[in-house]
Amino acid sequence: MALVNAQDREVLRGPVQDDTRLLPPTDLFINGQWQSSHGSEQAVVIDPGTEQEICTVPRGDAADVDRAVAAAKEAARSWGALVPRERAQILLRLAQRLEDHAAELAALESWNTGKPPAVAADDVASAVDSFRFMAGAARSTTTVASGQYAEGHLSLILREPLGVVGAVTPWNYPLLMGVWKIAPILAAGNTMVIKPSESTPLSTLKFAELTADLLPAGVFNVVTGRGSVIGQRLAEHPDVAMVALTGSVGSGSAVARAAAGSVKRVHLELGGKAPVVILPDADLAAAAAALRTAGYWNAGQECGAACRVLVHASVAEEFTSLLVNEVSSMVVGEPGAGSEVEIGPMISRQHYDRVLEHLQRAAADGARVAVGGGALDGPGYFIAPTVLADVPQGAACTQEEIFGPVVTVETFEEESEAMERANEVPFGLAASVWTRDTARSHRLASALDAGTVWVNSHLVLATEMPWGGFKGSGYGRDLSAYALDDYSRTKHVMHNQQA
Known part of the structure; x- marks a missing residue:
């Protein structure tokens, strides 16, 4: 890796x-x-x-x-x-x-x-x-x-x-x-x-x-x-x-x-803080590939971004490795640098500083930087696409909207625990569930307190379908x-x- x-x-x-x-x-x-x-x-x-x-x-x-x-x-x-x-x-x-x-x-x-x-x-x-x-x-x-x-x-x-x-x-x-x-x-x-x-x-x-x-x-x-x-x-x-x-x-x-x-x-x-709940039977490679887009589209400056992963402990190491491989190859650049650019800058100096402060707090809370983790050299408000692993339960980076190219990874043991933690944030805009079990996907989608819930997908929109949230x-x-x-x-x- x-x-x-x-x-x-x-x-x-x-x-x-x-x-x-x-x-x-x-x-x-x-x-x-x-x-x-x-x-x-x-x-x-x-x-x-x-x-x-x-x-x-x-x-x-x-x-x-x-x-x-x-x-x-x-x-x-x-x-x-x-x-x-x-x-x-x-x-x-x-x-x-x-x-x-x-x-x-x-x-x-x-x-x-x-x-x-x-x-x-x-x-x-x-x-x-x-x-x-x-x-x-x-x-x-x-x-x-x-x-x-x-x-x-x-x-x-x-x-x-x-x-x-x-x-x-x-x-x-x-x-x-x-x-x-x-x-x-x-x-x-x-x-x-x-x-x-x-x-x-x-x-x-x-x-x-x-x-x-x-x-x-x-x-x-x-x-x-x-x-x-x-x-x-x-x-x-x-x-x-x-x-x-x-x-x-x-x-x-x-x-x-x-x-x-x-x-x-x-x-x-x-705002939003979309949980991505990954069950043990999920297609982990497909989930990691989807988060390359869903977690980092528009440099993560997206209220429905797949920014908070809750993955079952039994497959957490494998999934994190797959996600890091995806994120490591992402191309960061100015729009004029070409069509291969995937990640642009933060919108302003103020927002750039805010995202960097979130990363510093996450490190202080015990999160491990698996990839990225900081600013990039040169002009422009560029921050490296980041994966934070081993994130402690309740850390600020899992509760607050960072609105940058940052995805956090937490683990859970029981399905009920995953639902409780997915719903604990003050937001309720979007969420996703990753499992091959159709009955389980229906049950969890109903349990998630979000206006849009994807199953084995994330951040796919259709003009014919409503977009909006609950709670905050x-x-x-x-x-x-x-x-x-x-x-x-x-x-x-x-x-x-x-x-």
Whole structure:
């Protein structure tokens, strides 16, 4: 078994990505136009692979949010009055526009986030698919059949738009998580104001640029800035009917508190700490190969990542060896270094430091670095893909979301112990079970407290299926027709047939 420590691994370097032709306008997008912020403060956007400045974007203020909400409110009546077929046609045009500019969008996303080319391309393809699915789903919603549920009275169920929806999106999947909000929000007949992460606003602004001629003015608006300012104002604004956020637990809690004042609806997709439960009869080689992707996709900056392995003690040594072999051969590099790159940088200096602190704490808690374990030399926020073995039960690295290229390995003896420990964390987003026993897989999947449970797989998503969690991972569902339910309201109309 070849062991590659952090100091032995190199970062593949490519040509400097400085094609300013990729950049969108760096202003606010309100009411179908590019507009300056009321304030003069700017945020610097950094290339995490080189630590070089890409551009600056406005740090908007509450007055900017008010302008955007007013535009969205003005557009809401006419957009919501369109029949589903008309909105679906526009969504299909949005999908085609993204597909036509897929290479451009992927290159911009890689530049802004450090994503390897394969990850960025997958993000764009998934965004296109989300629009196409929601275009169809908007035309085929189902509900309780109309009929007489009280004698002499006919009941009808109407599905109505909410109005203006505020969306706050994260830095790890700027375009894709944006579209997971945009597609169902618009499909359900709402208008919106979106606040992308200050670290990664460029693909959201590019989306606005590419689609400005396809959407009526005011339907889609972008305000860049701090979450504590823009997100806070969206959450408390009286004309915003709902706030949808993908982000940290802290951000979700802040939005929910602010939204409580106006009793508006909140949709939260928050953190995760996905357990991977490996039984003695599992295909260990297949599990290790799957975790090469599921544990380290997007450099582990993924809320559903297979980051916490619970493996039966009888096969732990064999599985750990297989996983270390997989991880040892992973290619780390800048996006421009080529298609073979699998691991990119952390998104920012702050997050890079945070992940390194987690690794130091894990070592202090007694975890053994089986591979990786530290930072990589040179510019950029690169951390070696890491496996931590012999991790003590209850160690912080098994309980807290590291959000980096780190997979921990713990052992268990009894099935009941595995379930108890898998469910002990405050998150409940995703999990997986690895076994050849079908009956056991059904039993364990039911016992796991997570919104998505894979069997002999991990991190495989389908646009038709819902994504969302339990407990500290939030509530509400992205993807699937369930998202349309979240972004619409139900009205019961009862007619007295004897009047």
